[in-house]
Amino acid sequence: MIVPEIRIREAVPSDEPALAELDRTTWSTLHAVLPAPEPGEPFYDERHLPEHYLVAETGGAVVGYVRVVPPTPLACNAHVRQIQGLAVAASVRGRGVARALLRAAMERAGREGATRMTLRVLGHNAPARALYAAEGFAVEGVLPGEFLLDGSYVDDVLMGRSLL
Structure with missing residues (x-):
């Protein structure tokens, strides 16, 4: 099977329907602490703007x-960027999209002058933790039992790396 090339680009306002659908179809307590997004719920809002996102496309989708x-928003923290969401369609998982x-994301953060990247990942999300570790x-830090998801307490794992 030939896999179309993956293209990474900045998000634009017209991506909203596709991103909202992707958010709904990939939602899981493996990585989400908020309730599942409802159909018709907007993806972008005053805190989630297109310029905050990079999107992956393959075959135009x-x-x-x-x-x-x-x-x-602190000036003393301006050298840091934080990943606050990563999702990949099930149809292309395992193909290097994430x-x-x-x-x-790290390249763009470096171009913007960031010297450090951080993220939070749920302790039970072994695939994501392995990817992040493989990328440095x-x-x-670990916040033990920080979230109650599906009746179980789950750790909040803080990860970071230098961009230098």
Whole structure:
């Protein structure tokens, strides 16, 4: 089977329907602490703007996204970017889409002057934790039992890496 090339680009307002659908179809307590998005619920809002996202396309279809933002509005923290969402369509998992999005996010953050990237991942999300570790992220803290998901307490794992 020939896999179409993966293209990473900045999100635009017209991506909203595709991103909202991707968000709904990939939602899982493996990675989400918020309730599942409802059909018709907007993807973008005043805190989630197109410029915060990179999208992955293959064959002209949006198949993934990563959201990268400064973790705070503080000037003393402006050198840090934080991944606050990463999703990949089930149809293309295992083909390097998440890795490509992650690398593109780090490259863009570096171009913007960031010297550090952080993220939070649920302790039971072994595939994501393995990907982040393979890309140089290290566990920098754990909040034990921070979330109650599906009747079980789940750790919040803080990871980070230098972009230098």
